[in-house]
Amino acid sequence: MLRVYFDHSATTPVDRRVVEAMLPYLTEKFGNPSSVHFYGQESRAAVDRARREVASLVGARPNEIVFLSGGTEANNLAIRGVCEQHAEHGRHVITTSIEHSSVRGICDALGRRDWEVTRLPVYEEGVVRVEDVRAALRPDTVLVTVMLANNEVGTVQPVAEIGALIRERRAAGQKIWLHTDAVQAAGGLRVDVDELACDLLSLSAHKLYAPKGVGALYVRRGVRLAPQNVGGHQERERRGGTEAVPLVVAFGEAARLTRLELDARAEHVRRLRERFEAGVEARVSDFVYNGDRARRLPGVSNISFRYVEGEGLLINLDMQGVAVSTGSACSSGSLEPSPVIRALGRDDELARGSIRFSLGKDTTEGEVDYVLEVLPRAVETLRRLSPLYQKARTERACTPA
Amino acid sequence: MLRVYFDHSATTPVDRRVVEAMLPYLTEKFGNPSSVHFYGQESRAAVDRARREVASLVGARPNEIVFLSGGTEANNLAIRGVCEQHAEHGRHVITTSIEHSSVRGICDALGRRDWEVTRLPVYEEGVVRVEDVRAALRPDTVLVTVMLANNEVGTVQPVAEIGALIRERRAAGQKIWLHTDAVQAAGGLRVDVDELACDLLSLSAHKLYAPKGVGALYVRRGVRLAPQNVGGHQERERRGGTEAVPLVVAFGEAARLTRLELDARAEHVRRLRERFEAGVEARVSDFVYNGDRARRLPGVSNISFRYVEGEGLLINLDMQGVAVSTGSACSSGSLEPSPVIRALGRDDELARGSIRFSLGKDTTEGEVDYVLEVLPRAVETLRRLSPLYQKARTERACTPA
Amino acid sequence: MAYSDTLKDHLANPRNAGTLADADAEAEQSNPVCGDRLRLSLRLGSGRIEAARFLAYGCPPTLACGSALAGMLEGMTLEEAARVTRERVTEAVGGLPARKRHAASLAIETLRAALESLTRGAF
Amino acid sequence: MAYSDTLKDHLANPRNAGTLADADAEAEQSNPVCGDRLRLSLRLGSGRIEAARFLAYGCPPTLACGSALAGMLEGMTLEEAARVTRERVTEAVGGLPARKRHAASLAIETLRAALESLTRGAF
Numbered sequence A, B: 001m002l003r004v005y006f007d008h009s010a011t012t013p014v015d016r017r018v019v020e021a022m023l024p025y026l027t028e029k030f031g032n033p034s035s036v037h038f039y040g041q042e043s044r045a046a047v048d049r050a051r052r053e054v055a056s057l058v059g060a061r062p063n064e065i066v067f068l069s070g071g072t073e074a075n076n077l078a079i080r081g082v083c084e085q086h087a088e089h090g091r092h093v094i095t096t097s098i099e100h101s102s103v104r105g106i107c108d109a110l111g112r113r114d115w116e117v118t119r120l121p122v123y124e125e126g127v128v129r130v131e132d133v134r135a136a137l138r139p140d141t142v143l144v145t146v147m148l149a150n151n152e153v154g155t156v157q158p159v160a161e162i163g164a165l166i167r168e169r170r171a172a173g174q175k176i177w178l179h180t181d182a183v184q185a186a187g188g189l190r191v192d193v194d195e196l197a198c199d200l201l202s203l204s205a206h207k208l209y210a211p212k213g214v215g216a217l218y219v220r221r222g223v224r225l226a227p228q229n230v231g232g233h234q235e236r237e238r239r240g241g242t243e244a245v246p247l248v249v250a251f252g253e254a255a256r257l258t259r260l261e262l263d264a265r266a267e268h269v270r271r272l273r274e275r276f277e278a279g280v281e282a283r284v285s286d287f288v289y290n291g292d293r294a295r296r297l298p299g300v301s302n303i304s305f306r307y308v309e310g311e312g313l314l315i316n317l318d319m320q321g322v323a324v325s326t327g328s329a330c331s332s333g334s335l336e337p338s339p340v341i342r343a344l345g346r347d348d349e350l351a352r353g354s355i356r357f358s359l360g361k362d363t364t365e366g367e368v369d370y371v372l373e374v375l376p377r378a379v380e381t382l383r384r385l386s387p388l389y390q391k392a393r394t395e396r397a398c399t400p401a
Numbered sequence C, D: 001m002a003y004s005d006t007l008k009d010h011l012a013n014p015r016n017a018g019t020l021a022d023a024d025a026e027a028e029q030s031n032p033v034c035g036d037r038l039r040l041s042l043r044l045g046s047g048r049i050e051a052a053r054f055l056a057y058g059c060p061p062t063l064a065c066g067s068a069l070a071g072m073l074e075g076m077t078l079e080e081a082a083r084v085t086r087e088r089v090t091e092a093v094g095g096l097p098a099r100k101r102h103a104a105s106l107a108i109e110t111l112r113a114a115l116e117s118l119t120r121g122a123f
C-alpha cells in the first residue's frame, strides 16, 4: 500500500543527514560532557557546536540556549520558571485560547495555584489581537505567553507587535516578560528573537526533522528563571541532567539544515498545499477551512468536513495509507471536540469534523494527488452513514432552488 | 594511542545491539505515539514494549514505569513530586550525605522552601545505618530518599531494611514513602522493587549501555505524585511531552539485555577489578581505598593517592589514553574536594586525591594491564612535584625504622 | 486507542448502511455527552427481522457498532433481537478500548428503542 | 574545563621540578581557598637566576604555572624576574579557564616572596 504522511505538524521523519550526524555519538563518541577526559571533552565540544547552530537558527547567542527534553519541557521552564522566580512582582499571566496543550496545561496548573490567567480570544481567524493584549495588561502581569504559530490551524500570531508592547511596559518599569512557543513556527518561517522582541522562546527538534526527546529554550541574557529540573551543573545551572548528546547533536544539525533550507522548504510546501486545496475544492462539497488562510504556516491546511466526525475520517484515510490528524495529536483520544477549532467559533459538529493536513519538505505532487483521490471517497463513505447528512440532503431537496 | 575507558560510572558506550534496536525508530518508524494513525500506533506499540522490558528489569508492572529524560528528572519527579503532593502531611525529608548531586540539589532546593532535610552520615564505610534512619524518623517525615548504590565509591546501601522500616510506619498510619536512586545500582546488581520495598525508584538508561537522555521512574501503584513537567496526556498524566521514542526503545532493549546478562557482567567486572586492585597494591604505595570494599558495586574501585591531587592525575592518565574520573562527573570542575569522600571522614588532601576507576562489560584484561602500567608512572610523576610528598619523605627518612 | 481490524473494516466498509423506506420500526438515539448519534430501521417479515439499516454520526466505535448491530439483526426473531447484549456488540467489532464502551451501549439503547416502537406500534 | 595542550604537557612532562640544595632564595605559598601550594627555589650566579626549581600540589593549572614559571626564570636578571606578570605566566601555559586564573596569581605571589627573601637575605 502506498503510504502518505500528511501529519508533519505532529512530528517529522528524521532527515537522513541528521541521522548521519548523530550516529558517531551513538557509537564511538559516547563521553559524558561533564567528564574532564578525552571522551568527555569530545562530547562537550559537540554539544557546544550544536548550541551555536540552534542559537543561529533563531538569531540568539549560544549561551542563551538551554537544551532540554522537548517543547513541553521548554514551555514548563519558561512559564513556571518566570512565574515562580518573579511571583513577588505579580501573579497575573496572559495567554491565548489556542495554545498547545502543554501551555494550556501549565497555565491551568498555575490557575490552581493562586495565579490569575487571562485567556484571550482569537476570533474566527484564529489570530489574537494586539489590542486585546494591551487591554488585558495589568500592573501585576508578569508574563505574556503567546504561541508564534498554532499547531492545529497554523495561524501565525502577531508576536513582534506584542513584543513591542511588552518592551514599552518594561521601559516604564514593569517587571514583565514575553514567552513565545515557536515549536511549530520554527520549521515554517524565519524566526528571530530580536525581531520578535521576545524574552523566551520554545523549540522542539522533532518538528524539524530531528528525533523526539530534545528541545531548547531561548532565554534572553539577563532574564532570570527558577530552574525546574534541578540538581546538576549542566546548562549553566538552568537545567540539570546529563545532556542527551546524540539528540542534541541531531538537533544542531537539523537547525543548521533548517536555517539553510527554510525558504525552499516553505516554498515547496506552499505550492503543494495550493494544489491540495484546489483539488479539495474541486472534489468535495460542504467543508470550511479553519483559520485565516493568509496568515498561516505554509504547509498546514485545516479543514472541517460537515456531517462527519474527524476520527472516523482519519481512520478511513489511514486504512488507505494516508496519515493525518484531528485535533492536536496530543489531545486526540479525548472525547472533546478540538478546543482550538471551538475557539474559532465553530459549532461542535464542525469542530469534531476538523482534519489537519500537514505537508513536509519531502512531500511530493504524487502524494498530494493520491490524497485527493482517497479523501473524497472517504468523506463520501462516512456521509452516506451520517444521519446529519441525510437530514441535510432531505432539507435541501425540499428547499426551492 | 591505546584508549582505555575506565569511567563506566559516568556513562557507558551504547551497546551495538541497542543501536540496532533503535535505528528503525530514527528512520522509517517515526510516528508520534499520540497519533491515531499507522505511524503513531507503530510508535505507541514500541513504547509499550520498552515499558514492559524496563518494568521487568526491576520487577515492576508496566504501568508503574514513567519514562522521562534521565536519572536527574526521575529524582526530581520522585522527590519534588511526593513532597509537593503530600506537603499537608509533613515537611520533613530524610536523606544521606552521599547522594548524587541531583538528589543533593533537589533536597537543597526543598531546604530553601520550608522543608526540613535530615542528611544522615555514612561513616568510613560509606554506608548509611538503618538505626540512624530509624532515629531520624519523625511523625512529619513524608519521604526517605536513600540511593541504592553510590556513584563515586559504589557502596550499596541497606535499602531493603529501610524499606521494611518505612512499611512498619505506614502500617501504623503514617503517610511516608521511600524513594531510592538506583541509577548506578541497576547495572551492577539485581534490583527488585518488592524486595526493596521502595515506593519510587530512579533509573537512567545511559548507565546501562543505552544513550543519554532517557530514564524512568518506578512509581508503585497507588502512590500519588505532583507531576513536574506538565501539559500533555503522556505517561498517564504523570509526565508531559512527546515520548523520546528512539531513546525509549533503546532503553527497553538495554533493560532486556541487562536483565539477561547482569550476572555475567557483574562476574566479569568483579574479576577484572580484583586483578586491577592487586596490581595497584603491588605497584603503588601510599594509597587508601574509599568505601567498604565488601559492600560495593562489582565494577567500581575508588582510590585516594596521597600527596597528589585528583585532576592532575586524571589528566596525566588521559594523556596516555586512560579515562577515569575524580569526584562525581557532574560536580567535577568545582574547587571543592569530593563531598562524598569527605563524608567518609577523609581529610581534604585524601578527598582531593580520589580517583574512581569504573570498569564495564567490555573491559578486557589487556586494558587493566595497560592501566596498571600507566598509573604508577603518573602517580610518580606528580609525587615528584609534590611538596607534600617531599616533606613526608624527609620526615620518614628522619624517623628511625 | 488501538481499534481492532474488524472495527476499522466496519468503518471503511459499513454493512447495512442507510434507512428503510418501508421500515416497521425506527429509532434514533444520541449520547448527550459526546453528541454521537445512531439511527436504526428495521423491517419485519414472517416473525423475523428481514432487513436492518443504520445511520451513525460520531466516533469510530459508534459507527462500527451500528454496522455490526444492523448486520447481526437481520434474520433474528424479535426475541433473539431483544436478547442482544452490549457484550455481544462489543465482541462483534473485535473489542473496544475502555474509554469507548459507551458506543456499544448506544447501540443497545437504540435497538431497545426500536423494538419498543414496535410494541407500541402496529405489531 | 578544556585545558590547553601546552598546559597538559607541563603536567605530563614538568620542567624544572624539584628543590635546590644550594638555593639562594626559596619561598612556599598556598592558596587558602583551595589548598593549592607552590614552592620555588632559586640559585643565582653572575647577577642572573642560574637555576630555578618548583614543587607544586593542587589543580593542574597550579602545577603547570609552577613548571612554566621555573622554566622562564632561568637566565633572567632579578629585575627581569621582578617584572614577570600573571599574564605572562598564563600565556606560557597556553591560557587558563576563567575559574582557574588564580593559579597564575599563586605563581606570581610565590615568585615575589622568593625575591623578597633575597633582598632580606645575604645578597
Ligand SMILES: Cc1ncc(COP(=O)(O)O)c(C=O)c1O
Pocket: A009, A010, A069, A070, A071, A072, A073, A075, A100, A102, A147, A149, A150, A151, A181, A182, A183, A184, A204, A205, A206, A213, A214, A215, A330, B240, B241, B242
Ligand atoms: C506548538 C507546540 N508546542 C509544544 C509542543 C510540545 O513539544 P514536544 O512534543 O517536544 O513536547 C508541540 C508539539 O507537540 C507543539 O506543536
Ligand SMILES: Cc1ncc(COP(=O)(O)O)c(C=O)c1O
Pocket: A240, A241, A242, B009, B010, B069, B070, B071, B072, B073, B075, B100, B102, B147, B149, B150, B151, B181, B182, B183, B184, B204, B205, B206, B213, B214, B215, B330
Ligand atoms: C546515582 C546517580 N543518580 C542520578 C544520576 C543522574 O542521571 P542522569 O545522568 O540521567 O541525569 C546519576 C548519573 O550521573 C547517578 O550516578
